[in-house]
Amino acid sequence: MRRSRLPWKIAALFALGVYLIGLPIQEAIINRRPEQYRVNAPGSGINLAAISGPTPVLIAALGGFRTVAADLLWLKVDNLWDGGAWYLIPPVMESVVQLDPHFILGWQVYGWHLAYNLNAESVLQTDRRAWLEDGIAVLKRGVALNPKSFEMTFEYAWTLFDRAHDLYRAADAFYYASQQQDAKAYCARMYYRPFEHLLDFDRLWPAMKWAQKQFPDDIPHQKLVARDMDWWRQNWNNKAEHRKQIANENTARQQRAVPFWLYPNDPYWNVCPLCGLPTEKGKPVCENCFAWNFELKQPVRPAQAVR
Amino acid sequence: MTPQIGKLILFVGAMLVAGILVMTRKAWMGALAHGWPSVWRIAKMTVAEARRKRVLQAVVVLVVLIIASLNIVSYLSPVEQARMVKDSGLMSITLFGMLLSIFVGAFMIPHEIESRTIYPILAKPVRRYEFLLGKYLGALIILGVIVAILTVVLVGVLLLQAHVIGVPQAGQPDSKFDAAIPAVIFAAVMSYCALAVLTALIMLISAVSSTTMTVIGAILLWGVGSMQSMLYDLSTKMVGASRFVLWLFYHAVPPLQDFDFRTNVANGIPIDAGAAVQALGAGLLYIIVALLFASLFFENRQV
Numbered sequence: 281m282r283r284s285r286l287p288w289k290i291a292a293l294f295a296l297g298v299y300l301i302g303l304p305i306q307e308a309i310i311n312r313r314p315e316q317y318r319v320n321a322p323g324s325g326i327n328l329a330a331i332s333g334p335t336p337v338l339i340a341a342l343g344g345f346r347t348v349a350a351d352l353l354w355l356k357v358d359n360l361w362d363g364g365a366w367y368l369i370p371p372v373m374e375s376v377v378q379l380d381p382h383f384i385l386g387w388q389v390y391g392w393h394l395a396y397n398l399n400a401e402s403v404l405q406t407d408r409r410a411w412l413e414d415g416i417a418v419l420k421r422g423v424a425l426n427p428k429s430f431e432m433t434f435e436y437a438w439t440l441f442d443r444a445h446d447l448y449r450a451a452d453a454f455y456y457a458s459q460q461q462d463a464k465a466y467c468a469r470m471y472y473r474p475f476e477h478l479l480d481f482d483r484l485w486p487a488m489k490w491a492q493k494q495f496p497d498d499i500p501h502q503k504l505v506a507r508d509m510d511w512w513r514q515n516w517n518n519k520a521e522h523r524k525q526i527a528n529e530n531t532a533r534q535q536r537a538v539p540f541w542l543y544p545n546d547p548y549w550n551v552c553p554l555c556g557l558p559t560e561k562g563k564p565v566c567e568n569c570f571a572w573n574f575e576l577k578q579p580v581r582p583a584q585a586v587r
Numbered sequence: 588m589t590p591q592i593g594k595l596i597l598f599v600g601a602m603l604v605a606g607i608l609v610m611t612r613k614a615w616m617g618a619l620a621h622g623w624p625s626v627w628r629i630a631k632m633t634v635a636e637a638r639r640k641r642v643l644q645a646v647v648v649l650v651v652l653i654i655a656s657l658n659i660v661s662y663l664s665p666v667e668q669a670r671m672v673k674d675s676g677l678m679s680i681t682l683f684g685m686l687l688s689i690f691v692g693a694f695m696i697p698h699e700i701e702s703r704t705i706y707p708i709l710a711k712p713v714r715r716y717e718f719l720l721g722k723y724l725g726a727l728i729i730l731g732v733i734v735a736i737l738t739v740v741l742v743g744v745l746l747l748q749a750h751v752i753g754v755p756q757a758g759q760p761d762s763k764f765d766a767a768i769p770a771v772i773f774a775a776v777m778s779y780c781a782l783a784v785l786t787a788l789i790m791l792i793s794a795v796s797s798t799t800m801t802v803i804g805a806i807l808l809w810g811v812g813s814m815q816s817m818l819y820d821l822s823t824k825m826v827g828a829s830r831f832v833l834w835l836f837y838h839a840v841p842p843l844q845d846f847d848f849r850t851n852v853a854n855g856i857p858i859d860a861g862a863a864v865q866a867l868g869a870g871l872l873y874i875i876v877a878l879l880f881a882s883l884f885f886e887n888r889q890v
Contacts, residue, residue: 297599297601301872303597304588305597309842309862345678348678383853385670
């Protein structure tokens with residue numbers, strides 16, 4: 281006896297209905313969970329096809345265990361770090377952040393390592409600039425992939441501010457960081473620091489007032505902003521006090537310091553010819569790169585012709 | 588897909604499903620009303636069989652030991668350590684849950700047929716779909732108990748570590764060990780839901796093929812289902828036949844990645860409850876379709 285095909289037809293129609301229901305649901309899930317699906321955000325520079333990790337990592341990636349593979353590579357980074365193999369770390373870190381693009385600490389350490397450590401290790405200015413640009417590019421990719429993380433944006437802003445001295449961009453990034461959920465009060469305070477460095481009073485006052493309106497219940501924050509506002513009201517035109525702050529930056533790293541290049545002919549400090557940063561006069565060694573300024577200041581003798 | 592087209596497709600699909608459910612209501616309502624006792628008895632029998640399997644017990648003990656030994660990375664900072672423990676623990680639950688799901692699901696029906704223990708069952712007034720649903724329910728209970736045990740162990744490890752190193756260390760005031768217990772439990776529950784979908788698909792494959800083919804098929808399904816984001820990315824970039832193949836894989840295989848919230852838990856990304864509800868709804872529909880076809884295949888199979 282031949283079996284009826286009716287149940288199969290009904291089941292096929294039912295499956296079609298379920299498939300049609302599932303299509304918009306899946307689309308909605310993809311839009312709701314960018315951290316899971318939009319790994320290759322436009323402009324992020326991430327290319328999953330170019331993951332440069334060992335084979336087991338790729339297998340793990342294909343199995344849906346990307347984060348665990350990233351953890352294992354992170355342990356490898358730790359070992360390389362302890363072994364002093366600084367120049368071997370960036371490719372491994374690249375694999376880490378490609379496998380888990382939402383590993384904020386991974387992005388932060390990767391960008392910091394390039395912009396600070398490898399930058400400082402380099403002798404040539406071109407190398408130093410290249411490492412710094414690479415570090416900033418890494419952090420920018422991290423921000424593109426984690427736009428809601430204030431920690432990620434803050435790290436990017438801090439590198440622009442502290443290392444690249446790209447102060448207007450840093451101010452924009454600090455502002456963006458302070459707008460994110462769970463942002464800390466220091467993000468709002470850092471928003472006006474770049475304008476202090478630039479002595480851009482047209483922007484400094486509105487930025488300070490804006491920062492004062494943020495975190496109204498945070499008493500330490502309010503006190504710190506009020507202290508800064510008082511200081512600038514009293515010293516906005518006091519160049520001697522500005523110089524004192526510059527000297528402080530080289531010693532205590534106080535953040536209100538005014539950049540030395542605004543006062544190029546100041547008699548109170550020397551500019552190190554090697555690192556380009558100021559050191560108080562009378563000190564023979566650069567406080568930043570520990571170069572021997574006295575020797576570096578010796579006039580260079582013209583080369584003798586070789587016959 | 589624009590929102591309007593999405594709503595239209597959703598409406599058409601819902602109308603189709605609702606129409607079929609209304610037209611066949613006598614059949615499925617009667618089956619649900621009368622078949623439940625048989626389904627429950629077979630489920631209990633399946634659980635009792637699984638309890639006797641030493642391999643299952645050994646694997647569970649092994650995974651408990653693995654999760655309990657996650658203290659080995661204690662030289663890292665608290666933030667890194669919290670991430671490692673949560674991520675590795677949830678990975679263990681998912682990975683071994685998947686293996687156990689295959690082990691439990693793939694061997695049930697073929698083993699019953701090969702050992703001929705299915706004959707006395709089917710000789711009784713038990714329909715074949717009741718047998719299949721009972722086996723599926725039993726597998727879900729077994730997996731639920733195992734996932735619950737592993738989650739309790741992981742939560743215990745997290746609480747212990749949070750108690751020991753949860754206090755911010757000197758020089759690292761911002762580096763805290765965030766155990767995030769509710770998020771971890773949520774991720775484990777969602778992993779269990781993914782296993783439920785996978786087990787339904789394993790039942791479908793095992794209804795038509797041998798044990799070996801079922802194991803291979805289940806691993807492939809799990810692999811492809813877990814890399815939906817890659818398929819999605821690649822299918823938008825490829826052209827021609829390869830794009831069509833990727834598109835087919837992307838739409839044919841249930842997106843098990845929708846149930847994966849490990850990235851959120853490990854990185855402290857807020858969990859979107861709406862996306863979880865949508866994933867659960869889609870998963871339930873996949874389970875129903877898989878079991879429907881498994882029943883039809885099993886009904887026509889010569890045993």
